Amino acid sequence: MDKLNLRHLHYFWVIAREGSIARAAESLELTPQTLSGQLATFESALGNALFRRANRSLQLTDFGQTVFRYADDMFQTAQALADVLRQPPENRPLGLSVGIAASIHKLIAYRLTEPALALPREVRLSCHTGDTEVLLKRLGQxxxxVVLTDRQPGSGDVGQVRSYRLANSSMSLFAAPELADRLSANFPQSLDHQPFLATSLDAPYTSALMNWFASQNIRVNVVAEVDDSALIKVFGREGVGYFAAPTVIRDEVCRQYEVVHIARIDEVRDTLYAVTRARGGYNAAVAELLRERPELDESIDKTE
Incomplete structure (x- = not known):
């Protein structure tokens, strides 16, 4: 940073974009001599040539191309920021960067974020999936x-974050029509040793579901472990096995993946939380995402 003069870097960036010192000088409202001197000072500070002359034009050296890539990112971002700041505050887009735990079913993740996109102001949404602990670290940074997750933050995060319960649903079982017909009769004993599609992610409902199978004396035949909730449903649609998904998205699962609802298991629950930083506040897009969603919550108690 001692050698990086941002004004000189900007001059270099304009010269590289314009392709000549004369055109860049006109754009910057400087004399060519002044701009040429500023470029020479910058190259001297960096200790490397940024341009070479070829057929009366300037071409970037390999070093110059590297510097230009960084400068282009910087000044394009700065220009975008300037465009936003020129707008009245009430018209500026709201940024919403959401971390989504990989174990959350994608249909629910969409329904949780959908209200924020319906705000009168433009919302620029970016979604990032991953492990809850990694996402919470990125939240702190x-x-x-906000982070959408299916587990409460650990004790080490107390005081750093605040959690809100957004959804609470029983789990249901689904399968392709032919398999669902077989499994619906004499349920739940019909599940014994039948092909089951399990999530390989550490979803809290998974252990509860396995305990429920054991309580019903059902031998679970796991034919595939998949770390993507959408891919599990695709396997289910093709008849590979039956799978579990939250009851609150039953109709969407059946319609989108052409599967049949087998049964609802009230003893197995899937609870989802939104986690924000404890301090610093949040914008209207985050506030809308935190709003209670009764259509995704089968319970009334929201004391957590």
Missing amino acids: RELD
Whole structure:
């Protein structure tokens, strides 16, 4: 940073974009001599040539191309920021960067974020999936505005974050029509040793579901472990096995993946939370995402 003069870097960036010192000088409202001197000073500070002359034009050296890539990112971002700041505050887009735990069903993740996109102001949404612990770390580093997860933050995060319960649903079982017909009769004993599609992610409802199978004396025949909730449903649609999904998205699962609802298991629950930083506040897009969603919550108690 001692050698990086941002004004000189900007001059270099304009010269590279314009292709000549004369055109860049006109754009910057400087004399060519002044701009040429500023470029020479910058190259001297960096200790490397940024341009070479070829057929009366300037071409970037390999070093110059590297510097230009970084400068282009910087000044394009700065220009975008300037465009936003020129707008009245009430018209500026709201940023919403959401971390989504990989174990959350994608249909529910969409329904949780959908209200924020319906705000009168433009919302620029970015979604990032991953492990909850990694996402919470990124939240603390202010890379994310909110994290959607299926587990409460650990004790080490107390005081750093605040959690809100957004959804609470029983789990249901689904399968392709032919398999569902077989499994619906004499349920739940019909599940014994039948092909089951399990999530390989550490979803809290998974252990509860396995305990429920054991309580019903059902031998679970796991034919595939998949770490993507959408891919599990595709396997289910093709008749590979039956799978579990939250009851609150039953109709969407059946319609989108052409499967049949087998049964609802009230003893197995899937609870989802939104986690924000404890301090620093949040914008209207995050506030809308935190709003209670009764259509996704089968319970009334929201004391957590």
